[in-house]
Amino acid sequence: MTCQEFQEQMAELIGSGEDVNNHPHLRMCATCRALLADLQTIADAARELLPVEPPAEDLWQRIELAIQKEDSSLDPG
Amino acid sequence: MPRSQAAKIPPSSPTAAEQTAVEETPPVQTVPPPPAVAEVLALAQAGDHYAFAQIYSLHKRRVYSLCLRMVGNPSEAEDLTQEAFLQLHRKIATFRGDSAFSTWLHRLSINVVLMHLRKKGLPLTSLDEAMEPTHEDGPGRSFGAPDLALTGSIDRLALERAMSDLPAGYRLIFILHDVEGYEHNEIAAMLECSVGNSKSQLHKARLKLRAALRTAIQKGEPS
Numbered sequence: 001m002t003c004q005e006f007q008e009q010m011a012e013l014i015g016s017g018e019d020v021n022n023h024p025h026l027r028m029c030a031t032c033r034a035l036l037a038d039l040q041t042i043a044d045a046a047r048e049l050l051p052v053e054p055p056a057e058d059l060w061q062r063i064e065l066a067i068q069k070e071d072s073s074l075d076p077g
Numbered sequence: 078m079p080r081s082q083a084a085k086i087p088p089s090s091p092t093a094a095e096q097t098a099v100e101e102t103p104p105v106q107t108v109p110p111p112p113a114v115a116e117v118l119a120l121a122q123a124g125d126h127y128a129f130a131q132i133y134s135l136h137k138r139r140v141y142s143l144c145l146r147m148v149g150n151p152s153e154a155e156d157l158t159q160e161a162f163l164q165l166h167r168k169i170a171t172f173r174g175d176s177a178f179s180t181w182l183h184r185l186s187i188n189v190v191l192m193h194l195r196k197k198g199l200p201l202t203s204l205d206e207a208m209e210p211t212h213e214d215g216p217g218r219s220f221g222a223p224d225l226a227l228t229g230s231i232d233r234l235a236l237e238r239a240m241s242d243l244p245a246g247y248r249l250i251f252i253l254h255d256v257e258g259y260e261h262n263e264i265a266a267m268l269e270c271s272v273g274n275s276k277s278q279l280h281k282a283r284l285k286l287r288a289a290l291r292t293a294i295q296k297g298e299p300s
């Protein structure tokens with residue numbers, strides 16, 4: 001299998017959930033091994049590095065006002 | 078359900094429920110919520126405005142961060158967070174506990190964002206076009222010398238910068254899969270595309286991120 005053939009299958013191989021590291025092509029191809037390692041590093045970084053951020057302090061007041069407005073429009077009285 | 082009692086209670090003061098749930102849960106949760114959180118949820122479902130404010134406090138960071146990553150704009154993300162909690166207020170009584178509440182809210186929030194993006198005309202419905210190979214994305218361009226491997230060299234700012242440059246469709250699938258932990262079949266259902274399309278776009282998103290991160294390293298940009 002060539003690098004091109006392997007890389008054309010990579011999306012499906014990775015998405016299948018199987019351990020792509022055991023693929024025969026990777027045993028003899030340092031370039032594709034490096035590519036796969038990079039993609040795994042990116043996926044790991046996405047899970048580990050991105051922070052959970054708070055919204056602005058006044059957002060609750062805006063939501064509260066919107067709820068009140070919605071309630072009053074639903075209230076027939 | 079009775080609607081809000083308009084209690085003017087800021088949701089920022091920590092409560093037992095907040096303390097219990099200060100580490101917000103991932104989208105897939107298999108354990109039941111702590112009793113204090115379950116009680117707050119039940120009260121909110123019964124129309125207790127103070128309990129709803131606590132629900133907001135417990136989940137605001139996760140919902141806002143999700144919106145922010147999906148749209149990349151703080152102001153827009155706040156508007157969408159507001160819309161998500163308004164929808165939650167309308168629908169919370171219908172939550173039956175078939176899934177974890179955080180999972181349910183997360184999915185509701187994603188739907189709010191997707192509806193917003195569709196209204197804006199962003200290319201969520203042209204995913205198939207994005208599957209077509211291009212010179213930029215093709216396998217030949219994804220080759221890289223092992224000595225430029227990214228392992229251990231990615232930091233948050235570099236990743237965020239690279240993500241912000243991704244096309245909207247790629248960014249969506251990358252966020253939903255790699256950041257939020259959804260499976261391809263779930264993403265395909267959300268975006269109304271095929272599972273193969275989801276896999277393909279995720280792969281291309283990672284390839285584009287890799288190219289951007291490697292370029293930044295080669296240029297010696299602070300990461």
